[in-house]
Amino acid sequence: MPAERQPLIAGNWKMHQTLSEARALARNIRGELAPAARAEVALAPPYTALTAVYDEISSSPVRLAAQDAHWQKQGAFTGAISPVMLRDAGCRYVIVGHSERRQHFGETDATVNLKLKAVLDVGLCPILCVGETIEQRQAQVTLEVVTIQLRQGLAEITGLSGENLVIAYEPVWAIGTGLTATPDQAQEVHGVIRRLLAVMQIPAQDIRLLYGGSVTPENSAALLAQPDIDGALVGGASLKADSFLKIIAAAG
Ligand code: PEP
Numbered sequence: 543m544p545a546e547r548q549p550l551i552a553g554n555w556k557m558h559q560t561l562s563e564a565r566a567l568a569r570n571i572r573g574e575l576a577p578a579a580r581a582e583v584a585l586a587p588p589y590t591a592l593t594a595v596y597d598e599i600s601s602s603p604v605r606l607a608a609q610d611a612h613w614q615k616q617g618a619f620t621g622a623i624s625p626v627m628l629r630d631a632g633c634r635y636v637i638v639g640h641s642e643r644r645q646h647f648g649e650t651d652a653t654v655n656l657k658l659k660a661v662l663d664v665g666l667c668p669i670l671c672v673g674e675t676i677e678q679r680q681a682q683v684t685l686e687v688v689t690i691q692l693r694q695g696l697a698e699i700t701g702l703s704g705e706n707l708v709i710a711y712e713p714v715w716a717i718g719t720g721l722t723a724t725p726d727q728a729q730e731v732h733g734v735i736r737r738l739l740a741v742m743q744i745p746a747q748d749i750r751l752l753y754g755g756s757v758t759p760e761n762s763a764a765l766l767a768q769p770d771i772d773g774a775l776v777g778g779a780s781l782k783a784d785s786f787l788k789i790i791a792a793a794g
Pocket of ligand 1: 554556712716717718719720754755756757775776777778779
């Protein structure tokens with residue numbers, strides 16, 4: 543990985559952590575983060591805990607992330623949270639297009655595209671998630687699926703850079719299942735994503751490409767050693783400070 547691409551290790555807490563649990567987890571991670579850690583670290587708690595987590599990490603290098611955003615700045619969208627509100631709450635990153643949003647909440651490449659534009663518009667950095675289902679992998683259409691998700695998700699967006707875009711390759715079959723892509727499988731897709739970004743006139747060498755899908759302290763070093771894997775989006779293993787800290791340490 544070129545020296546200028548600082549690894550990013552982001553913890554997606556999903557629908558876990560009460561306020562007191564979230565505060566304690568954030569405090570433990572911040573408190574035990576090695577000062578020399580090479581990776582940037584981001585935490586994505588549920589909306590209810592954004593402010594509590596921000597209070598714990600705001601004076602540290604740990605960044606706040608949200609798990610989703612609406613594409614409007616405000617309005618009659620009951621239950622939704624806008625990118626303006628997330629910026630106001632102290633977020634730096636917003637996960638967009640996570641497969642659980644696609645699977646359970648009707649997220650499409652078209653809504654992902656709207657959300658990316660909205661998040662970028664308020665100066666936040668989206669973490670765009672892409673990845674194939676097990677059926678698609680078995681049908682050997684992984685690369686086509688990821689290419690369509692990227693082309694449609696990023697359609698009509700200009701001005702992208704390493705500062706305002708992160709992409710996470712997360713094979714759906716590996717999320718929360720304990721099944722992980724092998725380092726070779728992950729690297730193959732990451733390499734294709736980077737080449738596609740270059741074709742799309744996006745500064746591919748600057749964009750951080752994260753792997754996500756059952757990342758653990760045991761498998762993280764081999765994944766992070768791949769030339770086009772610049773970090774990890776971590777679900778289950780981010781809910782315990784010790785396992786998350788070991789993954790951060792594996793990034794150098
Ligand atoms: C995720 O939520 O993005 C994820 C990769 O989850 P897990 O690490 O639990 O597979």
